[in-house]
Amino acid sequence: MSKCRACREPAIIDLPRHNANFCDVHFRQLVRRQVEKAIDDFAMLRPGDRVLVAVSGGKDSLAAWDLLVELGYEADGFYVGLGIGEYSEASSEHAARFAHDRRLRLLTVDLRDEFGYDVPTASRATRRPACSSCGLSKRHLFDRAALDGGYDALVTGHNLDDEAAVLFGNTLRWDVDYLARQLPVLASRDGLPRKVKPLVRLTERETAAWCVVRGIDYAVDECPMSAGNRHLRYKEALNEIEAHSPGSKAAFYLNFLDNMAPLLADRRDASVATVGECTQCGSPTTGDRCAFCRLVETASQHEPVPVAMARRR
């Protein structure tokens, strides 16, 4: 039986990228330290900051919320009801139960109740993949909620695999503008809150394991709209490489931040062009009305589309 690297007690997890096994106690310590290091290295937060965590009910966002509370931050959650059938019902229950059990504050908005559409319908109405209208809706509402609530930062649960997959895609296309902006912390600017990703030093396997050891009952089942998603394929490709040379994924992403991102600083500043305000909601936009307000108009006029129909396209 394998033993913990730190204390020789029986291990609960093997982490090939650290070339070691860890017991419950030392696995938790490692996770906490990785999060503290991410927060420190990128000056994401100051002690005692009041933050809003974007919560989906899945492992990453609940782990992020849990860890920030544990590290002493004042953290509320924000959940957006996407109207994706059973998946949304289950994930909202997981988010609500997590908050209730820990006496944390969870704010919620439901797309159908508040804006007259849901993600499957938006996908059909715009003839675009579900993830694009979903992502647009969430980003807009998260930003809004963080600003309106006066939070110091908006926290998302993006992990190392998420960031490495996005980096892989941006690199395949040499999309320099996206590469320049792919940082785990974005400063607040007109109409946008400060955004931080404290889990970027943890893999998905580690954030899921954190939930298991902490007894966090997250939504395991995947969103039905994600099948065939490009990022999933990138993740699989990276995991294939990782299996043969452990640590590759972390090196790919973290060395990008250390070695490459600084070289793109000029490009970054140039891309922060001055933008105007949406005439309808006041959000930053380069046009007359922001993409969210246009989406609401299009999607809310469309008759509701059930999940199963939206997937068949």
Place this chain on the structure above:
Amino acid sequence: MRVLLRNPRREIEIDGGVPARTMLERLGLAHEAHLVIRNGTLVPGDERLEDDDEIEVRPVISGGASP
């Protein structure tokens, strides 16, 4: 041993007496993309799984633009 798989949720019966890592390989599942859980507790890759164990193989890869 009984093994619970997810996405979609289903149960299969396979032979025990192998390390967790070997079970994943036999099922064609990537180590980096799964956790092996026995009776609610994580087990490392070289832990031997027995015939009377109840195992969950939990995928950890999320799709889409999270969260």
